[in-house]
Amino acid sequence: MRSIIKKYAIIILIVLILLVITMAVSIVYGSKSISLSTVWEAFIRYDTEDMDHLIIHTSRLPRVLGALLIGAFMAVSGALMQGMTRNYLASPSIMGVADGSVFVITLCMIFLPDAAPMTLILYSLAGSALGALLVFSIARLLPDGMTPLTLAILGTILGTFLNGISQAMATYFQISQNMSFWYNARLHQMDPTLIKWTVPFAIVGLFLAIYVSKAITAISFGDEVAQGLGIKITAMKSLTILSVVILTGISVAMAGKIAFIGLIIPHITRFLIGEDYRKIIPFSAIFGALFLAWSDIISRFINHPFETPVGVVTALFGVPYFLYLIKTKGGRSF
Template structure:
């Protein structure tokens, strides 16, 4: 049995890695302009700054696929941690208002600190993630039955819509709507390589914290009372888990804007494939989230070729039916 489980885990890892490599190569090859393998190789080993194709490869295509892989991993891990911690099968950064909090804070930053550095933007995005989490989970605690999945989803939607509306009103009033539209529509083709580099240290902290919390989250997924009976410090674990979620969501929004449904879909598929142990779910969710978002980004290039379609449109095509399926099959109760 153990050998079979280990073989299954290894096989899934290898398959996932192969698919990521294939999609990454295709993402560099194809876009509004197709580029040959030879040109890609020359751009990597004999870069010519005067060659437009070389510039496209190194400053656009490669950062784009790298960003898609990283953000997909971050959002999937965030969703897995939230679902395990709250035992809420609808929990994800986009549904629970955390992503909207980040966009709201970035809007404030662009209004009042128009010359802010990229690092300042990341800090604001992290603070906004925290604000969204506090508003949604704080409000839920004040309501009777507020912790049920459907109630949390409705609260997250309401609060997220409110924050989004305020953000758009501010953007319109201060005439920065064009600038802020990037964070609402998540255009991965506008990826900033420098911003990705700045976000890496935060990502390392967020992922390390998520992995550290994987065993306690497995215990939390059994219920707070059961986890406390096993000696777990429930409040401390939830606080550290949410810190990981806030960091990973905040840097994802700062890099590429709000992307919905990755954190909802991927954790469910991961649990279906490898079981309920979050020590396996967290790293596998990262792999699968990276693969899913990179694939969605590749698909988005051909929906209205040669024009770009926001990747959020593609994730919604998968996410909305999946959301409705979960509500229909799981109902409104706690997991």
């Protein structure tokens, strides 16, 4: 018992150290570098007339917090989707869930341009649900529609279709500049108010993810195995989809669509941790948070001092890995 407690204490300590280092680097470096001493002063003696202090509190801190949260949410969503569908290629960005959010947010920006943060989040959640419903409903109508490669292709097609409609409407209603935030996922425009409003939804989404994690472990080995263990498959899958919808919806509401986190991180986590989703879920959250935060840091130096969309960095990792998965495992389930 003591060895287990010691083991988890060490893991928690390492995670905390990594998070502190990540936050420090993210706050210090950008188009303008800020010294660590200034960062420390901004937290203990905040001066509203000091420009560096304002940058830290209104831009750098919300940015890194948003990156950590979104990375965690998208990674957990991807892990849940892969476990539930037994699909190596499943992720919110590939299966149309994130594109559904962007589509409905576009409608919100057209008809409710001054929408409050809560309204925006609710629209994004509705869009996530719409994307998931479309993909899985159509997949069930097609022969072999639930196979990994077919689901990935269908999700990509529907996602591209929804994204195309979104951009066409944004151009027609002359809101393209406003919508560029959600299309290009610029974390430097993170709204601190949105982060606060997403917290209750995040708690519910993560609680559901942890609650279904044991069942997802059984389901990932096949529905027959899960049924033999007494798992209520329909109920568990419904709660899993709800968790994915919530976590993806609030992520898109905060910073727009960011691809490939939900695809890459669960695979890395399973390789390092094993097949137990009671461990995969929390470790996916940690790895996803660190991955997106460091991707954001790297994006600042690609074309320094100008900002590069973080999606460019995640795509540099994600596209080759996606092609690798299609070649090696695309036609097979877990």
